[in-house]
Amino acid sequence: MLRTREQVRVLGPGDRDAFIALAEQDPVVNVFADYRARLTNLDERWLGGQVWGRFEGDRLVAGCHLGANLVPVQCTPDDVGAFADVALRRRSTVGTIVGPAEVVVALWELIEPRWATPREIRREQPHLEMRRLPTVPADPCVRVTTPQDLDVLYPACVAMYTEEVGVSPENDAGGGDLYRARIQQLIGRGWSMASFDDAGVVFKAEVACVTPYAAQVQGVWVRPDRRGEGLSTSGMAAVVSYVISSGLAPVVSLYVNSWNTAARAAYARVGFEQTATFATLMF
Numbered sequence: 001m002l003r004t005r006e007q008v009r010v011l012g013p014g015d016r017d018a019f020i021a022l023a024e025q026d027p028v029v030n031v032f033a034d035y036r037a038r039l040t041n042l043d044e045r046w047l048g049g050q051v052w053g054r055f056e057g058d059r060l061v062a063g064c065h066l067g068a069n070l071v072p073v074q075c076t077p078d079d080v081g082a083f084a085d086v087a088l089r090r091r092s093t094v095g096t097i098v099g100p101a102e103v104v105v106a107l108w109e110l111i112e113p114r115w116a117t118p119r120e121i122r123r124e125q126p127h128l129e130m131r132r133l134p135t136v137p138a139d140p141c142v143r144v145t146t147p148q149d150l151d152v153l154y155p156a157c158v159a160m161y162t163e164e165v166g167v168s169p170e171n172d173a174g175g176g177d178l179y180r181a182r183i184q185q186l187i188g189r190g191w192s193m194a195s196f197d198d199a200g201v202v203f204k205a206e207v208a209c210v211t212p213y214a215a216q217v218q219g220v221w222v223r224p225d226r227r228g229e230g231l232s233t234s235g236m237a238a239v240v241s242y243v244i245s246s247g248l249a250p251v252v253s254l255y256v257n258s259w260n261t262a263a264r265a266a267y268a269r270v271g272f273e274q275t276a277t278f279a280t281l282m283f
Helices: 013-023 031-040 081-089 101-114 147-165 175-189 231-245 261-270
Strands: 006-010 050-056 059-066 069-073 096-100 120-130 192-197 200-210 215-222 252-255 273-282
Touching (some): 013 031, 013 059, 013 069, 031 215, 059 081, 081 101, 096 101, 101 120, 120 261, 147 192, 147 200, 147 215, 175 192, 200 231, 215 231, 231 252, 231 261
Parallel strands (some): 069 096
Antiparallel strands (some): 059 069, 120 252, 120 273, 192 200
């Protein structure tokens, strides 16, 4: 139930600055929603979904991105009730619910009885940040990819996605074309990095989103036959060095599954430190 002078509504272009200011209260944790707001101006035609806000008087105090991903923004566990009914109305569009663990858990407790059973629940995902250049050596073979790399890079991206998520991005009708277009887009922006040998991609990673405050990295992958050589450490050192030295963003962030001890150890060697804990529900 809303308290006196509270309002929950869809945000639009006129709310862009207020929403970005909300996200900037924790700009690295909220990098995805902040990036989406800057990219789309909260116009539903470009969002492919909606962003909702909870107001106290005229002040925006919490938000929720509802598209392929449901992402709470500056919500406390007490805020999620304001967005539960809205989330339920859009549940057919949501593939993942992701964000700070305590908020995701609180929201899920409210909507679980009327939502589909998750394909997987990842309750503890350390959120990591790095604000300086690495002291470990960067792999000199890791470079920004080009359109000419697409045919070699794309199968590695599919392999990474399938290994990480448990389903192929090509499963749905048109899924392969959409995913390939996404990889092309990242290459075009200079947000895809990889190293190669005669057998194909050795290491790869992508920058998923960028704001003036942070860049979030995703899709970190080493080809199975080259694992155990320290390539994730030197590869991520190259990615961090590029992002910070090029001025793309001053902070590099990512989140990782708690059970992935090898990846967590590699990120720690590079210099990443945990600043929060995320949770993800996948449908």
